[in-house]
Amino acid sequence: MAQKTVTVLDYGSGNVRSAVRALEAAGAQVKLSAKPEDIANCDGLFVPGVGAFAAVMQALKDVGAIRWIGRRIAGGRPVLGVCVGHQVFFDEGVEHGIHTPGLGEWPGTVELLQAPVVPHMGWNTLTPPAGSKLFAGIEDERFYFVHSYAVQKWDFEVAQPKMTPPQVTWSEHGTPFIAAVENGPLCALQFHPEKSGEAGARLLRNWLETL
Template identity: 80%
Template structure:
């Protein structure tokens, strides 16, 4: 397979350089950019995210990324969100009593984890569904998490019988929370594959294989 052209969205998020290096190590041709041509025409787009939900949403708005991500999703062009890049794909985030609208690609609210120790920081196992493309061959591996908030309930209403429901991967920290979602061309992980060693590299490789 020839190397895939991947754009890592450049909007000021803190883990951008590590994501670039990890994708290059996985064999992709990587461009760090927020230019429309680069975002819309790449084989795959990666949306990293670190920090507060509201700040990430504002950063995306500042570079017109919400519109561009929406165009890619509507056209079936692959997108991978990482950490807060997963969270903003849900309906809204609630931090310190403040509600911030998300991109509403998936139903759900990002809320503080129901755990005695927060943030959830370190390695954890996940429970992917059967047939997962992202976790093929690495279903029993551990991945690196750093987060205080997550989506702890999933209520996806398939209104059209022909629609294939998303595949949801769960993890546990004080209770279950969503660790990853695969929904056609749109995928995201709550953990950091770029910080997850060999398992993370394998997951990025799996994602690159889905780019065609």
């Protein structure tokens, strides 16, 4: 089987080197780039993200990545978002009373976690849906989170009877929140697979096998 090519989107988000190393260890040929041709032509696009929702959305706009991410999804080309790179695929983010539109691929608002302690930092369990490809063989493992905001409600309406709804994985910190979504070519994770040890490595290998 040919080695899969993955572009880690380089738009100024921190901590991308650990993602590059983790993907390489999982068996991918990895390029760190924001060039349109690298976004368009890879087998899989990895969208990282740390910090504030609004800042990440602005940075994506500044490098022209939103257009190319949309083209990939429309063309059925795989995309994997992580942390704030997961959050931006929802309708909007709300931080300190400021509403920032997201990419709108899924309904939902990224809001401050309703928990006694934030940020949610450390290892936590998940509840993946039956038939999940990302979590195959690692359904009972723990994964590493670092975040204060999350989508805590899911209200997805199937537009067409034959449409397959997204698979949603939940976790809990004070309140249930969405930890992952699998939706055809578009997948996203609130946690960091590159910081999640062997479980995270297995998840990345699972994703590469779908490309």
